[in-house]
Amino acid sequence: MSGFWLPAVPLLAALVGFATLRLGSEFAARLAGLGGAAASVLAVIAMLGSPWLSPVSTDLATVSTGGPPIQLAARLDGLAAVIAVMVTVVALLVQVYSVEYLRGDPRYPTYAAFVSLFTAAMLLVVVADDLVVLLVGWEVMGLCSYALIGHHRELPEARAAALKAFLTTRLGDAFFLVGIIVYGWTFGTFQISGTLAVLSHPTASGDPRRLTVIALLLACGVIGKSAQFPLHVWLPDAMAGPTPVSALIHAATMVAAGVFAVVRLYPIFLGAPNVLALLGVLSAISMVGAALAALVQDDIKRVLAYGTVSQLAYMMGALACGGRSAAVFHLLVHAAFKALAFLAAGVVIHSVGSNLMSRMGGLRRSLPVTSLTMAIALASGAGLPPLAGFFSKESVLTAANDTAHGHGEGTAATWVGWVVLVAALVTVALTAAYSARLFLRTFAGTARGPETAHEPSLLMRAPLVVLAIPAATLGVIGLSAAWLPTWIGAKPPVALTPALTTSVLSVGLALVSGLAVWAAWRRDPAVDPALLLGRIQEPLRAAFYVDQAYDRVLIRPLKALSAAVVTFDDRGIGAVVQGAGAGTVAASTGLRRFQRGNAQTYVGVAVTGVVLVVALAAAAVLG
Amino acid sequence: MHVVYPAVVSALLFSIGVYGVLARRNAILVLMSVELMLNAVNLDLVAFDVWLRDPLHAGQSLTLFVITLAAAEIGLGLAIVLLVFRTKATINVDELVDLGERAE
Numbered sequence: 001m002s003g004f005w006l007p008a009v010p011l012l013a014a015l016v017g018f019a020t021l022r023l024g025s026e027f028a029a030r031l032a033g034l035g036g037a038a039a040s041v042l043a044v045i046a047m048l049g050s051p052w053l054s055p056v057s058t059d060l061a062t063v064s065t066g067g068p069p070i071q072l073a074a075r076l077d078g079l080a081a082v083i084a085v086m087v088t089v090v091a092l093l094v095q096v097y098s099v100e101y102l103r104g105d106p107r108y109p110t111y112a113a114f115v116s117l118f119t120a121a122m123l124l125v126v127v128a129d130d131l132v133v134l135l136v137g138w139e140v141m142g143l144c145s146y147a148l149i150g151h152h153r154e155l156p157e158a159r160a161a162a163l164k165a166f167l168t169t170r171l172g173d174a175f176f177l178v179g180i181i182v183y184g185w186t187f188g189t190f191q192i193s194g195t196l197a198v199l200s201h202p203t204a205s206g207d208p209r210r211l212t213v214i215a216l217l218l219a220c221g222v223i224g225k226s227a228q229f230p231l232h233v234w235l236p237d238a239m240a241g242p243t244p245v246s247a248l249i250h251a252a253t254m255v256a257a258g259v260f261a262v263v264r265l266y267p268i269f270l271g272a273p274n275v276l277a278l279l280g281v282l283s284a285i286s287m288v289g290a291a292l293a294a295l296v297q298d299d300i301k302r303v304l305a306y307g308t309v310s311q312l313a314y315m316m317g318a319l320a321c322g323g324r325s326a327a328v329f330h331l332l333v334h335a336a337f338k339a340l341a342f343l344a345a346g347v348v349i350h351s352v353g354s355n356l357m358s359r360m361g362g363l364r365r366s367l368p369v370t371s372l373t374m375a376i377a378l379a380s381g382a383g384l385p386p387l388a389g390f391f392s393k394e395s396v397l398t399a400a401n402d403t404a405h406g407h408g409e410g411t412a413a414t415w416v417g418w419v420v421l422v423a424a425l426v427t428v429a430l431t432a433a434y435s436a437r438l439f440l441r442t443f444a445g446t447a448r449g450p451e452t453a454h455e456p457s458l459l460m461r462a463p464l465v466v467l468a469i470p471a472a473t474l475g476v477i478g479l480s481a482a483w484l485p486t487w488i489g490a491k492p493p494v495a496l497t498p499a500l501t502t503s504v505l506s507v508g509l510a511l512v513s514g515l516a517v518w519a520a521w522r523r524d525p526a527v528d529p530a531l532l533l534g535r536i537q538e539p540l541r542a543a544f545y546v547d548q549a550y551d552r553v554l555i556r557p558l559k560a561l562s563a564a565v566v567t568f569d570d571r572g573i574g575a576v577v578q579g580a581g582a583g584t585v586a587a588s589t590g591l592r593r594f595q596r597g598n599a600q601t602y603v604g605v606a607v608t609g610v611v612l613v614v615a616l617a618a619a620a621v622l623g
Numbered sequence: 624m625h626v627v628y629p630a631v632v633s634a635l636l637f638s639i640g641v642y643g644v645l646a647r648r649n650a651i652l653v654l655m656s657v658e659l660m661l662n663a664v665n666l667d668l669v670a671f672d673v674w675l676r677d678p679l680h681a682g683q684s685l686t687l688f689v690i691t692l693a694a695a696e697i698g699l700g701l702a703i704v705l706l707v708f709r710t711k712a713t714i715n716v717d718e719l720v721d722l723g724e725r726a727e
Contacts, residue, residue, distance in 0.1 A: 594724075599719075600717075607645070
């Protein structure tokens with residue numbers, strides 16, 4: 001099966017959706033569901049064909065450019081198939097869930113079509129075998145994220161968030177594009193698989209400086225897309241979009257694309273240990289910082305959003321330490337539990353009518369299914385055994401631990417391993433704390449808001465139940481070397497089993513901090529456990545004032561510059577234009593006086609002129 | 624006959640025409656003066672045609688053109704004068720200044 005079929009199906013659904021916006025929500029919902037289901041079936045079929053044994057390469061056409069040619073190429077290998085299954089399943093569940101969540105929204109048909117387009121773009125990134133093709137999917141995702149985050153375009157914060165997401169990721173994308181150009185310039189082609197096969201050959205040695213430049217530029221795009229420090233600021237604000245969109249962006253698409261790009265181009269990054277070290281440090285900062293910020297947020301979606309930044313940092317940290325399989329493992333598991341957490345949060349928001357946890361509480365009784373699935377999602381995210389998150393987090397910790405002790409698979413220095421390992425362990429404790437706080441504040445205790453919550457219809461409950469299964473059990477796919485490591489083509493395939501030291505340490509930390517939050521909550525269920533943090537709450541709530549700093553350092557000078565440009569345009573260039581007009585009018589006012597309407601005067605002046613000219617000419621000729 | 628005679632007559636006729644266009648107030652007399660100027664040109668054309676012995680007789684042909692043109696012009700001109708008289712009850716060109724700049 002050609003890899004291009006995967007993005008083609010949701011793309012078709014999106015195009016038909018855009019063409020039939022007038023047919024109403026009912027038709028759009030069926031179309032979106034059908035498209036999502038067809039894409040999922042295709043992805044599963046692709047997976048069943050064991051693509052890791054015989055990858056299918058498709059080369060539709062070669063576009064000559066004068067420089068390196070662009071190949072319209074796709075490659076369906078094990079990695080692409082695994083990620084495609086994850087993307088399509090989450091997208092399908094989000095589509096099903098959205099039918100109910102956005103019932104009665106007049107813009108639902110546009111929304112459903114954009115979600116399909118989003119899925120198609122992500123699948124294009126997944127199967128692309130040419131960096132330019134990958135870039136197309138990458139940029140279409142940026143466009144879709146803009147449209148979907150700004151879905152409630154009547155709200156100013158939604159518009160601002162959409163613009164922020166677009167511009168922030170675009171900043172990274174500019175570097176990404178330059179990185180692709182340098183890649184093409186260095187290797188003479190934009191093709192991925194062939195080049196990387198040469199590069200990962202043991203005897204091959206690319207120019208390390210060139211590889212560092214490419215990896216650094218590509219890493220900038222990845223940091224923007226995957227919302228890592230310092231380009232993470234768009235993700236928490238993206239909560240202004242509808243909740244299912246958050247589930248889609250945070251779990252299956254967009255942020256996953258960044259991690260996927262690094263995994264796909266991993267030989268380049270392995271050739272640039274300095275860039276890996278930089279990624280490791282940035283991931284450590286993102287991990288701990290975002291988890292701390294998540295501790296004190298009152299908006300349930302912002303807690304989850306900062307959680308996403310911190311979990312993505314785990315994947316980046318794993319990649320920095322050579323843990324390619326660990327990163328993919330955590331990517332898959334995170335997709336399951338984070339999509340589940342967002343969809344469950346959507347149910348809560350839908351029934352309470354507010355995002356704020358200070359208006360929730362005691363929802364355990366009225367929303368039993370939601371609270372159970374949310375508990376699974378949060379426990380999995382906090383890494384409690386035997387849920388899936390425990391295994392994937394362990395694989396990341398093992399990768400960091402191996403690098404720290406000098407026998408990792410990657411090329412990064414041992415100190416990078418230590419940085420990632422320590423940050424990851426601290427984050428384990430913080431994750432448990434914010435997860436416990438979120439659950440206790442929302443589902444336990446007594447109700448603080450209106451007591452009208454009730455479980456939603458089956459369309460919204462079913463995705464929760466379906467996602468709870470992988471969120472709890474997906475951990476098994478890493479336990480045998482013949483499963484996930486073989487599927488994604490790890491060389492050699494090594495089982496991602498938990499190590500004793502790190503497991504004991506991380507589970508212990510998670511339990512201690514989770515129980516500490518529980519004890520604090522137990523003393524007075526009405527009080528937010530975050531209040532215990534005292535005076536450091538304020539900087540945490542503002543996420544260490546990164547936004548304010550950007551405002552001070554970048555946005556205000558930029559706005560001042562724009563204002564200056566506008567003033568110059570108005571007063572400078574405008575004055576010249578206006579002056580030319582005013583000058584002409586003034587000059588003509590003087591000349592107008594002579595135009596009194598008497599034709600004989602005009603003729604007299606003309607005749608006098610002719611006579612004068614003739615006389616002068618005659619004088620010149622004769623004299 | 625020397626060419627200077629028709630040339631001088633033509634120049635006189637043309638000058639009378641210019642004077643009429645510049646000095647007369649009656650629009651019909653202005654039109655007649657224009658005719659005088661055209662005919663002065665006709666006289667010149669014919670005279671120089673003969674004097675230069677032009678085998679193609681370009682001067683005579685142009686004269687025919689000018690006569691046709693003058694007939695058309697006077698037809699339109701008189702029609703305009705008639706309309707002006709109907710609307711404004713005058714054909715004094717000094718008073719027909721509607722298109723000009725108002726004195727301030």
